[in-house]
Amino acid sequence: MKTFNYHSAKDVKEASKLASPNSAFLAGGMTTLPSMKLGLASYKDIIDIKKIKKLSGIKVSAKTVTIGATTKHVEVANSKEIKKVIPSLAALAEGIGDPQVRNRGTIGGSIANNDPAADYPSACIALNAMIITNNRKVIADKFFRGMFETCLKKTEVIEAIEFEIPQKSNYQKLPNPASRYAVVGVYVAKHKSGINVAVTGAKSCVYNDSDISDALKKNFSASAIDNVKVSSSGMNSDIHASADYRANMVKVFAKKAVEAC
Amino acid sequence: MKKVSLEINGKKVTKEIPEHTTLSTLLRDILNLTGTHIGCDTSQCGACVVHVDGKSIKSCTALALELDGSKVTTIEGLATNGKMHPMQEAFKKLHGLQCGFCTPGMVMSAVDLLKNKKNPSDTEIRDWLEGNICRCTGYQNIVAAVKEAASKM
Ligand SMILES: Cc1cc2nc3c(=O)[nH]c(=O)nc-3n(C[C@H](O)[C@H](O)[C@H](O)COP(=O)(O)OP(=O)(O)OC[C@H]3O[C@@H](n4cnc5c(N)ncnc54)[C@H](O)[C@@H]3O)c2cc1C
Ligand code: FES
Ligand code: FES
Numbered sequence: 001m002k003t004f005n006y007h008s009a010k011d012v013k014e015a016s017k018l019a020s021p022n023s024a025f026l027a028g029g030m031t032t033l034p035s036m037k038l039g040l041a042s043y044k045d046i047i048d049i050k051k052i053k054k055l056s057g058i059k060v061s062a063k064t065v066t067i068g069a070t071t072k073h074v075e076v077a078n079s080k081e082i083k084k085v086i087p088s089l090a091a092l093a094e095g096i097g098d099p100q101v102r103n104r105g106t107i108g109g110s111i112a113n114n115d116p117a118a119d120y121p122s123a124c125i126a127l128n129a130m131i132i133t134n135n136r137k138v139i140a141d142k143f144f145r146g147m148f149e150t151c152l153k154k155t156e157v158i159e160a161i162e163f164e165i166p167q168k169s170n171y172q173k174l175p176n177p178a179s180r181y182a183v184v185g186v187y188v189a190k191h192k193s194g195i196n197v198a199v200t201g202a203k204s205c206v207y208n209d210s211d212i213s214d215a216l217k218k219n220f221s222a223s224a225i226d227n228v229k230v231s232s233s234g235m236n237s238d239i240h241a242s243a244d245y246r247a248n249m250v251k252v253f254a255k256k257a258v259e260a261c
Numbered sequence: 262m263k264k265v266s267l268e269i270n271g272k273k274v275t276k277e278i279p280e281h282t283t284l285s286t287l288l289r290d291i292l293n294l295t296g297t298h299i300g301c302d303t304s305q306c307g308a309c310v311v312h313v314d315g316k317s318i319k320s321c322t323a324l325a326l327e328l329d330g331s332k333v334t335t336i337e338g339l340a341t342n343g344k345m346h347p348m349q350e351a352f353k354k355l356h357g358l359q360c361g362f363c364t365p366g367m368v369m370s371a372v373d374l375l376k377n378k379k380n381p382s383d384t385e386i387r388d389w390l391e392g393n394i395c396r397c398t399g400y401q402n403i404v405a406a407v408k409e410a411a412s413k414m
Contacts, residue, residue: 006263006280006326026327033283033322034303046280048327098392099373100310100319178305180391 001036008048012055012134012157018047019155025049027070027109030101055108055159060085063165066132069108069158077102086127088169088187092119095173097180108158111143114150114205116236117181121206122171125198126187127163134159147204166191168261172253173201176240183240184249188257190220197254202235202246212254222255265325269294270338284320284328285309288335296336296365300394307393310366311335317373319392336365339372348372348410357406359397367393371407380411 009015015025023045024032035041049055055070060081067076076082076093083090096102096110096119110120111131124131124140131138134157143150152158166189173185182201186209189196197212215224232247241249265282266275269292276291285302288294288311297320300306304322311320312334339346348368351357358364367390374381374389381389386407387400395403 001281001283003279003281006324008327026324029322029324029327030304033324036281037303046324050327098307099370099389100307100317100392101304103316103318104323 001033002042004043005045006048007045008051011052012049012159015047015049015052015157016134016155018045019157020045021154023047023154025109025112025157027112028072028101028105030097030105031109031113031115049157055157058082064162065089065165066160066162067107068160070106071108073097073102073105073107073110074099076107085165086163086169088171088189089123089127089163092123092171092187095119095171095175095180107161111161112150112152112158114144114148115181116147116204116206117176117183117185117201119171119173119182119185119200122182122185122187122198122200123163124161125206125208126169126171126189126196127166128191128193128196129164130162131158132160132162133157141208144206149205164191170257170260172256172260174241174249174253184246184253186250186253186257188216188254188261190216190261195220199250199254202250204234204236209250209254212251216258220258220261222258225251225255225258263326265329267325267328267330268332270334278325280324280326282325284311284313284323284325284333287325288320288333294335294337298362298365300362305392305394306363307366307370307390308363310369310393312369312373315376317370334369336369339368346372347413348375348407351406351410351413352403355402355406355409357398357403363393363395363397367395367403371403371410374407375411375414379414381407383408 024043026048056068059066073093073096129140131143169189171187173182185200187198195213195216197209200206230247230250232243235243235246237243262277298308300308304319309321
């Protein structure tokens with residue numbers, strides 16, 4: 001790993017001011033540090049944001065759950081409050097990686113990184129999340145732009161993610177047996193305003209499958225998905241699964257999620 | 262170079278280190294605590310697991326500087342007065358290791374499991390040890406050792 005200047009920011013303003021095209025924020029470091037070691041990335045400045053108190057914590061209100069950006073996966077997985085109002089979100093966090101990854105990795109780092117196989121982006125789409133940064137609020141649909149790409153500017157710090165509490169929801173994934181990243185993951189959420197079927201792992205970026213959600217709008221049951229055609233065009237194909245297999249798994253895991261709702 | 266202060270196995274340590282020093286490098290190369298092993302060096306294998314402020318983490322994937330002020334326990338810090346920790350005893354008794362490369366990480370991770378769950382089932386043990394890879398044992402005796410330790414603790 002090439003060396004860098006290490007800063008521990010005391011507040012969001014300082015973190016943002018230190019940021020440049022040559023810097024990275026350090027949250028859990030579970031992506032940033034390995035990619036620096038592998039020579040895939042190098043930075044002049046590493047800006048640690050973990051000492052900024054206001055970035056961490058969980059708040060539950062009547063309609064929303066707000067999670068601070070540096071809140072660790074283990075804290076979401078164990079949160080009694082989240083388990084009460086959105087149990088599927090706590091379960092998603094519990095399914096990430098392994099205990100040591102969950103003890104360090106953060107929700108903000110996960111969505112800023114937008115790995116095509118990450119779990120949290122699907123929760124953001126399914127639960128109509130608002131991504132709150134130091135200068136705006138962005139709806140999840142507009143936040144995730146493509147493979148490892150978001151609408152974040154270099155100096156922009158995610159402060160919190162605000163999830164809408166659904167009527168029912170569930171997340172099911174086919175985990176990669178080594179890393180637990182989603183080969184395919186489907187998050188189904190039924191809100192008063194509509195149904196979201198967020199799919200991760202299958203394509204280069206998380207997306208909402210409107211064909212499945214339309215079928216569920218007419219009849220919210222697993223069998224309603226039987227007749228939906230999921231095309232393999234645009235699906236990932238790699239050593240873990242072919243595009244056709246992934247397309248089929250989208251249906252299989254969407255059905256599982258609906259059954260478990 | 263920057264200064265870092267940590268408490269490692271009960272002893273206060275202060276060192277000037279290059280910014281990119283990971284906790285595992287500090288432990289092994291600077292403090293000579295070579296019980297913590299490095300397998301993959303990229304947070305996949307768990308050979309480097311230690312406890313920081315009571316929680317298990319992969320020491321290859323944490324900068325020493327971000328942990329300034331923390332308490333670190335490594336495999337060298339588990340025994341008390343020359344007496345092995347019950348988890349170490351159980352690994353020895355039940356042959357929970359062959360080459361021993363993964364063992365420090367397995368033991369540290371398993372000790373953290375028992376802090377979270379007093380009497381874990383086989384499935385819970387296997388789930389928890391997801392991040393610890395063993396190339397030798399086939400895991401059977403590791404799971405048996407963790408169960409034995411749970412019954413003794
Ligand atoms: C072995 C292993 C297994 C894993 N398995 C899974 C899995 O099953 N599912 C899954 O979803 N993930 C998995 N992960 C990823 C993990 O969940 C981490 O959440 C993820 O790597 C990034 O989070 P982090 O907090 O570590 O971010 P960091 O590595 O610290 O940062 C990542 C990126 O996000 C940026 N960033 C961080 N915080 C902010 C912020 N507040 N505002 C703006 N930008 C920010 C940084 O600048 C950096 O570019 C795994 C990782 C490992 C190492
Ligand atoms: S050496 Fe740290 S996880 Fe493999
Ligand atoms: S005993 Fe050899 S790797 Fe586990």
